[in-house]
Structures are given as C-alpha cells and as structure tokens.
Amino acid sequence: MTLTIDQTAFARLESEGRLLNSVLKSATKKPGRFGFRGDIALKFQVKKADEARPPEISSDQIIMVAHAGEPHIAFLAGFLLSFEHIRLLAEVLGDTLSPQGRYFLFVDNIDISRKYLLEYAGATFHILPIDESTVYNELLSLLYIEKNELKKLDTAGKTDAVADKALTFSAPFEPITFEEGVRTMGPVRNIYENRPV
Template identity: 80%
Template structure:
C-alpha cells in the first residue's frame, strides 16, 4: 500500500490549497513516508471571481516529509523572505508542528553570520541565513551531504536522503526569542526589484 497524502499531516494543507508548484508530492522510497517539494502558501491574496493569484506570502523551495499515521510533519525546510514570517508559518502549519519534528528555515533578512534556534508554536526552528543559494544546497552543506552521493537518486530518493540526515540533526545555535529576532532582523528585500517587467 502506497502512502497517500490524506493519511499524513499534509492533508489539511492540501485541502486548503497551500501546497503549490510541487516538483514532488508523493510517497517516497521509504515505507509510510510522504514527501513534498514546492512552495507553501502562507497568506493568500484576495481573489476576484475565479482568477488564480499567487499567494501574497509563501515559504518557497520547501522540502518536507510526513509519516503515515503521525499527526505532525517530521521534517520541514523552506525559505522565508522575512524573519517575522515565522509566526505566519507556525500559524499555518499549526498542529502539524511538533517538538519531535526537525524544522529548518533559511531567512533572507537575518545577519549572514548568525544561526539561531527559535521556539515558536510548540516547535523548535533552526533559523539560518541563506547565502545566495538554494534551500536544497544550503541543507546539503549544513547536513554534510555530498552532491555526488545523491546523483543517481530521483527526487523522492534525494528527499529521503536529506530527510534522514535532517531528522538526526542536532546542533546548538544561539537561542533567541521570536520578538528579539524581529527586532534584530534587517529590512525585507523586494524580490521583484531589478527584474525586467
């Protein structure tokens, strides 16, 4: 029996149409595990009639897994444009967060030399700067995974390999409160500037 999304903690997010632009939304190679790679909508734009608009705020480049029969997302990593969006993310994920899960957020507007742990919404987040790279590449570096090790794997297999390492990850970064992080964060970059219209 293949694990389907409705048997995992992704079910509510899927029903709320928050799982967007997926390159993976399927059972992985590990029995009982479901993987998602794509974007998670955190705040929707007001929609007129039946037009489809991109979300106002999202967590992009998400890599996440959940296990059948567990009420929480076991591993989640994603990009956030602003540190203060952690609150939105925690609200959207809600009861899919757990103290047992491993959650990594690569945030655009924190000091490039800092790494934090932030407790929020009943979970602990590892909050790291994003160094002009992708969440995937940042994770490989953080978890000491060689790209060559993953070369022969498909998207589901790569997701498993990253998730397995992430679930075993433990590090003690500077612990800060959400409020202190908001005070210390830099301005939010406009991701649309310097782009041809």
C-alpha cells in the first residue's frame, strides 16, 4: 500500500494549506517514512477575494520526516528570519512536536558564534546561526555528511540520509530560554533589500 501524507503527522499542516513550495512531498526510500522539503506557512496574509498571497511569515528551506501512524514529526530542520518566530512555529506545529523529536532551527538574527539548546513547547530545539549558506548545506556540515556520499541519491534518498544522521545527533549546546533568546537577538533583516525590482 502506498504511504500518503494523511497517514502521517503532516496531515493537519497539509489540510491547513501550510506546506508550500515543495520539492519533496512523498514517501521516502525508507518503509513507512514520509518526507517534506519546502516551506511552512506560519502566518497567513489576509486574503482579498480569491487571490493567493504568500504567507506573511514562514519557515523556509524545511526538511522534515514523519513516520506512518505516528503522531509526531521525527525530524525537522528549517530557516527562521527571527528567533521570535520560534513561538509561531511551535504554535503551528502544536501536538506534532515531541520530546523525542530532533529539531534544528537555523536563525538569521542570533550571534553567529553561538549555538543554543532551547526547551520549548514540550520539545527540544537546536538553535544555530546560518552562515550565508542553505539549511541543507549547514546540516551536512553539522552532521559530518560528505556531499560526495549523497551525489547519486535523489531528493528522497538525500532526505533519508540527513534524517538518519540527525535522529542520532547530540551536542552540548548552550541552554537558553525563549525570553533570553528574544532579549539578545539582533534586528530582523529585510531579505528583500538590495534586490533588483
């Protein structure tokens, strides 16, 4: 039987129209595992008539997996423009978060030299700076995965390889509270400035 998104912890996010710009939204090579790569809408813009508008706030470059019949997301990594958006992400993900899940957030406005461990909303988040790279490349570096090892794999296979490594990841990052993170975060960058119109 073919695994569908409805059989996973992604079902509600899909029904709410939050899973956007996907380059992967299907079963992976591992039996019972479903993968998603794309963006998660965290806050929608007000709709006028039937126009489709991009979300006001999103978590981009998401890589995540869930397993059939399990209520929680097993692994998630993504980009956030602001540390403060972790609250929105946790609200949107809600009961799909688990203390056993492995969650990695690459945040644009934290100190480039720091890595944090945040206990929040019943889950543990690894909070890392993003160094002018992509979430995928940052993950490969963090998890010590050589790009050459993944060359022959398709998107689903690469997602499996990253998820397998991430699910066993552990590191002594500096503990931080949500309030401390908000207090010490930098200004939120306008990602659209200096872009040609």
